[in-house]
Amino acid sequence: MGMIRYLIYSLSLLLCASVAWADCNGSADVAVPETLEKSISKPSMQVATVDMNAPKVVSPISSEKMKKTTKVTQETNLEAHAEANDCTGISMDELVQRLKESKAIGFFTKLAIRADVLDFKQYVDDLKKKRALDMEMPKVHESFNGLVLKIMALLEEDPDLSEKIYTARASILKSLLEVKS
Amino acid sequence: MKTWLGSGVLFSLVLFVSPAWAVSEAQDIATTIMLRGYACGGQQVSQIDKQADAQGNQVIRATCPNGQRYQIDVSAAGRVKVKPL
DSSP: OHHHHHHHHHHHHHHHHHHHHHHIIIIHHHHHHHIIIIIIHHHHHHHHHHHHHOTTTHHHHHHHHHHHHHHHHHHHHHHHHHHHTTSSOOEEEEEEEHHHHOOOOOHHHHHHHHHHHHHHHHHHHHHHHTTTTTTTOOOOOOHHHHHHHHHHGGGGHHHHHHHHHHHHHHHHHHHHHHHOO | OHHHHHHHHHHHHHHOOOOOOOOOHHHHHHHHHHTTTOOOOOSSOOEEEEOTTTTEEEEEOOOOOTSSSSEEEEOOTEEEEEOOO
């Protein structure tokens, strides 16, 4: 009888855990496009239709205005996307701690990853000093995505942590870009 | 009742037994070599020699399955460099 009670307790625990996990991960994948659709698609779609359908009618002043509007909406998109990706339920410190504790990768591999992250930070700092960060942003993103992919490939044996890093990638990049030299 | 008990025990095992995977040192060194862009030809190295100096710098020499021998320098600051021998 006690065993059955234990089994029911285990089942409810599993159910709670899966609901909490789905809230953050599963629904994040689904919810991101929805929230983005709500906050972004309407203004950007309007701009797009004006640009596509009536390019000759639009005056240079209004097209400049539209470019500004598009830029603002794109920035809002990025912020919204970063915020939407923030649904990780895990802080940076916790993430670093979990990487340190993970048994999926060995000590020397962790050191190598750490060196790669430090190199990336150095690269960002150099760009900041040259005031070329905005210009080189696509390269920064490319380099960061490569780093994340590398870490995810190494964390093949720890899919939970790998997923958390993937979900939190926007906030990780944000925090790396905000680090003062 | 027996089936219930059996499935309960199995379920608890699945739930509460943590994964026992851990990377061996040979695998760790092989991954580090590959992470630095060198071919190793396998998941594990052999013939591992380790040396450490008073400053805390470490030098590891290991042979990959493809026969290539590498030296891994780990500085006291935690910087990792790999060079083929």
